[in-house]
Amino acid sequence: MESAIKTVVQQFLSSARGKENLGAKNFQKLVQSQLGNIMSDTDSSSAVKDMMRGLDDNQDGKVSFQEYLNLVGYVANAWSERKTGTQNSAAN
Ligand SMILES: [Ca+2]
Numbered sequence: 001m002e003s004a005i006k007t008v009v010q011q012f013l014s015s016a017r018g019k020e021n022l023g024a025k026n027f028q029k030l031v032q033s034q035l036g037n038i039m040s041d042t043d044s045s046s047a048v049k050d051m052m053r054g055l056d057d058n059q060d061g062k063v064s065f066q067e068y069l070n071l072v073g074y075v076a077n078a079w080s081e082r083k084t085g086t087q088n089s090a091a092n
Pocket residue numbers: 055056057058059060061062063064067
């Protein structure tokens with residue numbers, strides 16, 4: 001689990017290239033290269049843009065680390081539902 005957490009953090013840092021936020025292009029690259037097997041629609045740039053808009057809580061057009069963690073939580077939750085066949089309360 002520690003290595004998974006390190007990977008999640010490291011992935012954001014390397015994708016953001018030293019900045020505090022992921023811009024649209026870097027976000028799209030990250031999703032397509034890292035989440036293509038677990039999420040559907042990552043090949044569609046309009047779907048990825050919609051995803052980014054949904055994550056962008058403060059609507060600055062960029063994905064902060066916190067907003068990125070929401071994506072990680074969402075993906076983890078969806079994966080858990082797939083594995084257990086149940087709805088987790090966190091999704092509601
Ligand atoms: Ca934002």
